[in-house]
Amino acid sequence: MRSFIFLILSFFSTMTFAAPTQVIVITGASRGIGKVIAEHLASKENYRVYAGYRSVDSIKVLKERLFAIPIDVQDNSSCQNAINMVLSREGHIDVLINNAGCGILGPVETVTMEQVHKIFNTNVYGAIRMIQAVLPNMRAQKSGKIINVSSVAGLQGLACWDMYCSSKFALEGLSESMALTLAPFNIHISMIEPGPVVSDFMDHSTEVGNRNMMSNPYQILVKNRLNQLCKSLNEGQDPKEVALLTEEIIQSPTPHFRNLTNEAAKDRVKKKYNDLNFDNIITEGIIHITPLWSEDFKN
Numbered sequence: 015m016r017s018f019i020f021l022i023l024s025f026f027s028t029m030t031f032a033a034p035t036q037v038i039v040i041t042g043a044s045r046g047i048g049k050v051i052a053e054h055l056a057s058k059e060n061y062r063v064y065a066g067y068r069s070v071d072s073i074k075v076l077k078e079r080l081f082a083i084p085i086d087v088q089d090n091s092s093c094q095n096a097i098n099m100v101l102s103r104e105g106h107i108d109v110l111i112n113n114a115g116c117g118i119l120g121p122v123e124t125v126t127m128e129q130v131h132k133i134f135n136t137n138v139y140g141a142i143r144m145i146q147a148v149l150p151n152m153r154a155q156k157s158g159k160i161i162n163v164s165s166v167a168g169l170q171g172l173a174c175w176d177m178y179c180s181s182k183f184a185l186e187g188l189s190e191s192m193a194l195t196l197a198p199f200n201i202h203i204s205m206i207e208p209g210p211v212v213s214d215f216m217d218h219s220t221e222v223g224n225r226n227m228m229s230n231p232y233q234i235l236v237k238n239r240l241n242q243l244c245k246s247l248n249e250g251q252d253p254k255e256v257a258l259l260t261e262e263i264i265q266s267p268t269p270h271f272r273n274l275t276n277e278a279a280k281d282r283v284k285k286k287y288n289d290l291n292f293d294n295i296i297t298e299g300i301i302h303i304t305p306l307w308s309e310d311f312k313n
């Protein structure tokens with residue numbers, strides 16, 4: 015009898031249990047960081063990935079386990095339809111990744127209200143639309159993960175990035191509140207806060223503030239900032255590292271809420287949280303930005 019029990023126990027100890035398949039929806043996956051995350055996750059057997067594209071009008075198979083799905087995050091019904099489509103095919107959604115985003119460069123005085131609306135409509139309201147659409151299913155199943163792709167710019171103000179920073183700060187505030195509200199439903203919220211990452215971001219999504227002004231006193235600053243940002247993105251982090259971090263968050267039973275991807279940015283954010291009245295940060299920031307007002311500034 016004892017050897018029989020031993021046999022059974024050793025049989026079970028050598029058995030490997032396949033992890034259940036997780037269904038993932040990611041917005042803004044036609045290019046850049048979102049595309050790399052979607053392809054990376056779909057290369058693993060235990061994920062089925064629905065990658066949001068604005069350029070498709072129905073679900074299309076891209077690769078094994080990877081499907082393009084129409085999602086324009088600026089459109090209420092597009093977000094709801096996408097979630098409904100995935101639920102009708104899969105029955106459940108385990109992970110929502112809000113990645114779609116865009117930027118507008120320029121101080122607040124230079125941007126039009128249409129530009130302000132566009133950036134908030136994508137970076138903030140777009141995430142809210144997707145979250146509202148997915149939550150009923152996650153609450154009912156008492157599990158789920160929502161990963162919001164924010165930015166270092168969601169934790170730290172950056173010169174000339176006024177609208178982009180304010181949209182990402184809004185996403186951070188929303189997410190901190192949601193994390194507390196949704197914890198009893200076993201729904202985890204995580205932020206990914208990349209520093210510069212090599213992507214098409216500056217080519218496609220970064221408009222410059224184009225409010226009609228008599229004269230624009232910020233022109234030199236904006237030009238130098240644009241060159242500086244393009245350079246830092248070109249020399250930035252490999253998006254594959256962001257994809258690996260995303261996978262880590264998905265796999266962890268207790269993922270971190272905040273996930274900065276860039277070591278230098280971690281130090282800056284720590285410094286910020288230690289400077290509650292913000293005096294040192296402003297003083298250092300001014301020293302950093304002053305040279306950018308000069309025509310002769312070289313990166």
Ligand SMILES: NC(=O)c1ccc[n+]([C@@H]2O[C@H](COP(=O)([O-])OP(=O)(O)OC[C@H]3O[C@@H](n4cnc5c(N)ncnc54)[C@H](OP(=O)(O)O)[C@@H]3O)[C@@H](O)[C@H]2O)c1
Nearest residue numbers: 042044045046047068086087114115165210211213214215
């Ligand atoms: N690159 C960086 O250094 C960096 C750093 C920190 C944070 N981030 C954040 O990372 C995310 C991805 O950025 P990225 O660098 O990969 O930029 P990207 O290459 O410009 O890709 C942006 C993606 O968002 C999609 N998108 C834009 N507006 C949309 C809308 N209304 N509905 C649905 N999709 C929309 C684009 O789709 P289309 O092809 O249809 O335009 C594209 O797939 C963004 O949230 C960005 O703020 C980037």
